[in-house]
Amino acid sequence: MIEIKNISKSFNGRQVLHDISGTFEKGKTSLVIGASGTGKSVLLKCMLDLIKPEEGQVLYDGRRFLLQEEKDKKDIRREMGVLFQGGALFDSKTVEENVRFPLDMLTDMPENEKRDRVEFCLHRVGLDGTGKRMPSEISGGMKKRVGIARAIVMNPKYLFCDEPNSGLDPLTAIKIDELIKEITDEYQITTVVITHDMNSVLSIGEYIMFLYQGKKIWEGDSQSIMKTHIKELDEFVFSNHALRQLRDGH
Template sequence: MIEIKNISKTFNGKVVLDDVSGIFRKGETSLVIGASGTGKSVLLKCMLDLVEPEKGEVFFDGKEFLHVSENDRKDLRREMGVLFQGGALFDSKTVQENVKFPLDMLTKMSEGEKNDRVEFCLHKVGLDGTGPRMPSEISGGMKKRVGIARAIVMNPKYLFCDEPNSGLDPLTSIKIDELIKEITDDFNITTVVITHDMNSVLSIGDNIMFLYKGKKLWEGDSSTIMTSSVKELDEFVFSNHALKKLRGEFTK
């Protein structure tokens, strides 16, 4: 479980996050949603200690993260997997080398053990046999899968995904959502996904936090979001014609 308490952050005098609190539970796919510029990615960076908030605390299974020693922070980071928005693969490394990179940097496993773990993770994301290929030789969706394999190679307790469907076609996006949900369920980890993709919200949103101008205005799940009475959330959810028609079905 991850708990954030009263996270606040400003940049150049502009409030980006304003007293945001919430709980992300083990075994659930938790989504943080909102329009561009609402503070979603900044919140993620605060949780990862990549950006320091002016105020607030972050707890991983009761362990405070932002104000501990560097050694304790490193120990907690070993339990985190991160899928960055662009995939962030090393162009000069093969798929196998990209996935193995955290093991090379952070473990004392033998080469055989590392190779077995990489093979397992590539199998888990449906990329058997792709280890020798270069990132330039695979599709955007496959790159995201490689990124997920790398994110889980250390067997993390916590998985963070920043806009995992960015730049992907709808069908591939659905497959990535399904994969993230499957990994969360299979490994019983705490997963936090930053997204503005309503398909993701409706299909894998066990817990959903809505940010608006840096504030948390609503929290719920995919079964209640369609009938929310929060005006700003309503506008975000039903911002396209298809969902406007869907709203009619929910409110009849």
């Protein structure tokens, strides 16, 4: 479980996050949603300790991450997997080298165990036989799958996905959502997805936090989000014409 408590952050006097609190539970796909510029990525960076909030705490299973000594922070970071926006693969490394990179950097695992783990993770995301390819030789959807394989190669307790569907066609995006949900369920990971994709919200949103101008103004699930009467949230949700028709019963 991950808890964020009263997170606030400003840049050059401009408040970007205002007193954000929430709980992301083990085994659930939790989504942080909102339009561009609402503070979603800043919140993620605060949770990863890439940005220091002025106020607030981030707790990983009760451990106050931001207050830990650097050695203890490294131990918690080893329990994290991150799928960066765009995949963020190393162009000069093969698919299998990309996936094994965290194992090389963070473990003393024997070579044969690394090979087995990489092979298993590539199999789990449906990429058997692609290990020797370069990122330039695979599609955008496959790159996201490689990114997921790399994110889970350390068998993480916590998985973070930053806009996992950006740049993907709708069908591929659905498959990536399904894969994230399957992995979360199968390994009982605490998963946090940053997105503005309403298809993701409706298909995998077991817990949803909506940010508007740096404030949390709603939280709930994929069923209740369709029935709110919060103006800012309705505008975000029903900006999609098809969803408006669904709501209005057409």
